[in-house]
Amino acid sequence: xxxxxxxxxxxxxxxxxxxxxxxxxxxxxxxxxxxxxxxxxxxxxxxxxxxxxxxxxxxxxxxxxxxxxxxxxxxxxxxxxxxxxxxxxxxxxxxxxxxxxxxxxxxxxxxxxxxxxxxxxxxxxxxxxxxxxxxxxxxxxxxxxxxxxxxxxxxxxxxxxxxxxxxxxxxxxxxxxxxxxxxxxxxxxxxxxxxxxxxxxxxxxxxxxxxxxxxxxxxxxxxxxxxxxxxxxxxxxxxxxxxxxxxxxxxxxxxxxxxxxxxxxxxxxxxxxxxxxxxxxxxxxxxxxxxxxxxxxxxxxxxxxxxxxxxxxxxxxxxxxxxxxxxxxx
Numbered sequence: 400x401x402x403x404x405x406x407x408x409x410x411x412x413x414x415x416x417x418x419x420x421x422x423x424x425x426x427x428x429x430x431x432x433x434x435x436x437x438x439x440x441x442x443x444x445x446x447x448x449x450x451x452x453x454x455x456x457x458x459x460x461x462x463x464x465x466x467x468x469x470x471x472x473x474x475x476x477x478x479x480x481x482x483x484x485x486x487x488x489x490x491x492x493x494x495x496x497x498x499x500x501x502x503x504x505x506x507x508x509x510x511x512x513x514x515x516x517x518x519x520x521x522x523x524x525x526x527x528x529x530x531x532x533x534x535x536x537x538x539x540x541x542x543x544x545x546x547x548x549x550x551x552x553x554x555x556x557x558x559x560x561x562x563x564x565x566x567x568x569x570x571x572x573x574x575x576x577x578x579x580x581x582x583x584x585x586x587x588x589x590x591x592x593x594x595x596x597x598x599x600x601x602x603x604x605x606x607x608x609x610x611x612x613x614x615x616x617x618x619x620x621x622x623x624x625x626x627x628x629x630x631x632x633x634x635x636x637x638x639x640x641x642x643x644x645x646x647x648x649x650x651x652x653x654x655x656x657x658x659x660x661x662x663x664x665x666x667x668x669x670x671x672x673x674x675x676x677x678x679x680x681x682x683x684x685x686x687x688x689x690x691x692x693x694x695x696x697x698x699x700x701x702x703x704x705x706x707x708x709x710x711x712x713x714x715x716x717x718x719x720x721x722x723x724x725x726x727x728x729x
Contacts, residue, residue: 407711409444413466415710418482420451423474424555424576432685433471439706440469452482461489467713468493469706470682474552478682479505483716490719494709496657496681497716503655504681507581508549510655514676517654519647521676522584522666530567536582537566543585546570548577552680559585583677588669591634593648594683594691596708598658604645605694609634630690632697640667644674651676659712662691 417440419433420426433449440447450460452472460468468486470493476482478495480502486493496504503509511521525536526549537544537560546569547557556576558569573580590610597603611629634641648663662683666675683691685706695705 407443407707409440409707410446412445412710414464415440415445415447415467415469416450416460416465417447417469417471418450418452418477419471420453421472421474421477421482422453423472423477425473425477425552426453428684428686429471429473429477431687432473432689435685435687435702436469436471436706439703440710443703443707445707445710452476457482457485457489460486460491465491467491467710469710469713470494471685473682473684474555475505475550478552478680479550487716490715492713492715492718494713495659496655496661497714499716500655500657501681504657504661504679505552506550506579507547507678508579510678511676513654514651517650519651519654519676520674522586524584525582527570527580527582530570533560533566533570533580533582534563537563540582540584545583545585546573547581547583548573549579549581551576586666586668586675588672589636589667591636591644591665591667591674592662592690592694593644593665594660594662594694595648595652595657596660596695598712599653602649602652602657604649605691606632606697607634607636607641607644608632608690608694609636610690628688630693632690632693636667640672640674647674647676651679655679657681658714660691660709 417433417437419429421429437447437449468491478501480498483498483501508526511524514521523540527533527536543559543561546560556573558572560566560569570580591607593607594605595602609631613627644665651663652661661679661681663679664677692702
């Protein structure tokens with residue numbers, strides 16, 4: 400897998416901070432992701448340490464001699480370009496996409512605008528500012544409709560609306576997490592996700608994961624804390640459909656100028672098997688329930704090697720003059 404041939408000298412990576420926790424609504428999940436990554440890196444001989452930005456000054460990373468950071472933060476101030484920008488200023492290479500790609504990907508509306516401009520399929524949507532506009536969006540988009548914060552993850556604040564009377568509570572729930580509320584056309588069909596590793600022309604899509612949640616409700620509880628959701632990898636989809644999803648996800652990844660890794664969510668419409676991009680996650684979950692490690696394992700990449708390979712590719716958007724970017728030839 401290009402990025403993950405794992406011919407990596409762990410000692411050459413230097414002192415590593417695994418950024419976890421943070422202040423977002425996804426703090427609990429981030430701590431689980433970060434704990435897994437920390438254990439995996441240490442198992443491979445990396446001098447890795449936990450660092451919670453909610454409990455420490457990021458400036459300490461440079462003062463304490465950290466050579467690179469593994470970003471296991473999720474949500475606001477973790478995968479929205481802010482911590483990436485801080486690390487750019489500190490000159491410490493980090494995992495995953497850079498400042499602009501992270502910022503755009505966190506904003507579902509901006510992501511959809513770019514994908515649509517690139518001719519990539521994504522469900523129709525409306526931005527709304529109150530319950531009345533939410534009801535108007537339901538008329539325009541049809542029922543059922545998804546209502547969610549434009550800049551949040553892990554299905555936090557998300558509702559499925561089937562009738563006008565549900566619009567007000569759905570809007571109010573989403574608005575608790577973000578003043579920008581996104582109403583999105585619901586696509587009925589197979590729910591899938593597909594990770595990408597690498598950058599540019601060398602980026603590669605991993606095997607597709609097909610998700611079967613109880614009553615189709617892939618919510619926060621079912622994502623991280625329940626055992627009722629089924630994850631199929633191999634996906635069980637026809638080979639042509641799997642390849643089309645992988646092709647589409649690579650286009651989506653490159654359209655946002657992502658690097659390192661990401662994971663895109665795709666709905667495969669039942670009526671005609673047309674895939675639709677929902678969103679892309681630039682700091683994918685790494686918990687025991689997470690889907691990127693599952694997909695990597697199907698491709699023959701262990702959890703430990705995945706963590707090590709992603710860390711070895713840590714980089715900066717703007718390396719200091721005369722300095723290497725921080726990416727290794729892993």
